[in-house]
Amino acid sequence: MSESEQFPLVPSEGHELARIPDQEENAIVKRMVQDVAIRLDVDTPLDEKGCTPLMRAVIEGDVAKVKQFIALKAKVNIADNEGRTALLLGAEISHAEIVKLLLDHGADVNLGEGALLCRAAKSGRSDIMKLLFDRGADINTSGGTALMSAAYDGYLETVKFLLDCGVDVNTKGEFGSALVEASRRGHWDIMKLLLAAGADVHAADSEGRTALWWVIGFRYPEEYNKTTRTEIVRLLLAHGAEVNFVITYGNGNTPLIQAADRGHLDIVEMLVASGANIGSQNLRGHSALMFASGTGHLDIVKSL
Numbered sequence: 001m002s003e004s005e006q007f008p009l010v011p012s013e014g015h016e017l018a019r020i021p022d023q024e025e026n027a028i029v030k031r032m033v034q035d036v037a038i039r040l041d042v043d044t045p046l047d048e049k050g051c052t053p054l055m056r057a058v059i060e061g062d063v064a065k066v067k068q069f070i071a072l073k074a075k076v077n078i079a080d081n082e083g084r085t086a087l088l089l090g091a092e093i094s095h096a097e098i099v100k101l102l103l104d105h106g107a108d109v110n111l112g113e114g115a116l117l118c119r120a121a122k123s124g125r126s127d128i129m130k131l132l133f134d135r136g137a138d139i140n141t142s143g144g145t146a147l148m149s150a151a152y153d154g155y156l157e158t159v160k161f162l163l164d165c166g167v168d169v170n171t172k173g174e175f176g177s178a179l180v181e182a183s184r185r186g187h188w189d190i191m192k193l194l195l196a197a198g199a200d201v202h203a204a205d206s207e208g209r210t211a212l213w214w215v216i217g218f219r220y221p222e223e224y225n226k227t228t229r230t231e232i233v234r235l236l237l238a239h240g241a242e243v244n245f246v247i248t249y250g251n252g253n254t255p256l257i258q259a260a261d262r263g264h265l266d267i268v269e270m271l272v273a274s275g276a277n278i279g280s281q282n283l284r285g286h287s288a289l290m291f292a293s294g295t296g297h298l299d300i301v302k303s304l
Contacts, residue, residue: 042072050080058089058098066098076107088116091132094123100131109137121146121162124155133165144171144178151190152181159190169197176210177203183211184218188228191215192235201241208247212236216267217258233267243276252283260288260304263297268304278304 043052054074057065066086070076079085087107090098103109109116109132117137120128129146133139147167150158152175159178163169175181179199182190191211195201204210215232237243243255256276259267268288272278281287292300 042069042074043078045080049082052078052080052086054078054086055080055084055089058086058095058102059093061093061095061098063097063101066101070101070105076102076105077111079111083115085111087111088119091116091119091125091128092123094120094125094128096125096128096131099128103131103135109135117146118149121150121155121158122153124150124153124158126158126161129158129161139165139167144168145173147171147178148173148175148181151178151187151194152185154182154185154187154190156187156190156193159193163193163197169194170200170203172203174206176205179203179211180205180209180214183214183232186215186218186229188232191232195235195239201236201239204245204247207249208245209249210241210245212241212243212255213245213247213258216255216264217253217262230264230266230270233270237270237274243271243274244280251286254280254282254288256280256288257282257286257291260292260297260300261295263292263295263300265297265299265303268292268300272304 042054045052046056051059052074054066054069054076055078057069076086084092085107087099087102087109088111090102117129117132120132129137144167147159147162147169148171150162169179170177173181175184177200179191179194179201180203182194201211204213212233215229215236245254246252247254253261254276256268256271256278257280259271278289279287289301289304292298292304
């Protein structure tokens with residue numbers, strides 16, 4: 001039988017399609033042609049980005065289509081031009097059912113150098129992360145990255161889950177550690193949790209900025225409570241945070257200079273009591289006293 005006989009584009013007289021209005025008939029024929037094309041090669045990319053029919057179904061969150069393509073033997077571990085597999089896309093959209101479905105049909109949890117766990121962490125989905133760990137996700141190569149991501153985005157329960165799974169609280173990355181990541185966004189509750197789990201207060205990002213520097217110097221939005229900031233500084237100091245370290249970022253402002261510039265009198269007093277060098281200058285030769293004077297914080301000027 002020829003291909004035209006197998007898949008006739010024009011219905012014969014008396015055929016059911018012949019009784020359907022033209023517009024609806026065209027839509028049905030189009031779907032038939034698409035179905036045939038899919039069956040011919042289910043893994044053919046649909047666009048220049050390398051997105052396969054299975055990946056498209058995952059992105060759309062269409063469980064029925066995902067099952068259809070799996071039944072058609074779609075390759076679940078193919079990656080698009082950006083290195084994303086169907087499983088990674090499923091974690092990215094936080095679709096636990098699709099993630100499980102793909103895992104049940106051979107999706108590799110350790111493709112992508114830890115990106116998979118990181119995507120799940122960024123969505124705060126501890127249930128998906130548990131599923132990935134249960135299926136063999138390598139906690140040593142990607143758990144730390146996921147922890148830093150969850151800490152930065154403020155997912156307390158995900159941070160707890162990862163720590164309970166045995167992820168190293170002091171895993172290092174471009175931005176220091178999970179403690180530094182949490183401090184960059186003012187996630188005080190996560191910082192407390194990490195410190196209780198043994199986080200290193202001396203960990204710094206690539207430019208020498210520690211959690212103490214970020215907590216003191218970063219201009220958080222108004223909703224961040226000033227009293228809590230002071231409590232976190234006190235907690236970091238109690239854990240032995242260094243107060244006289246040198247950084248390479250910007251003008252090289254020390255924690256004391258940062259506190260004086262921002263007008264944090266209580267923090268200035270804590271830093272001085274912890275041994276901060278009052279006469280220390282930044283890379284431009286400016287001291288904490290000069291900053292306090294220049295910004296009109298007379299109470300800090302008197303204190304110094």
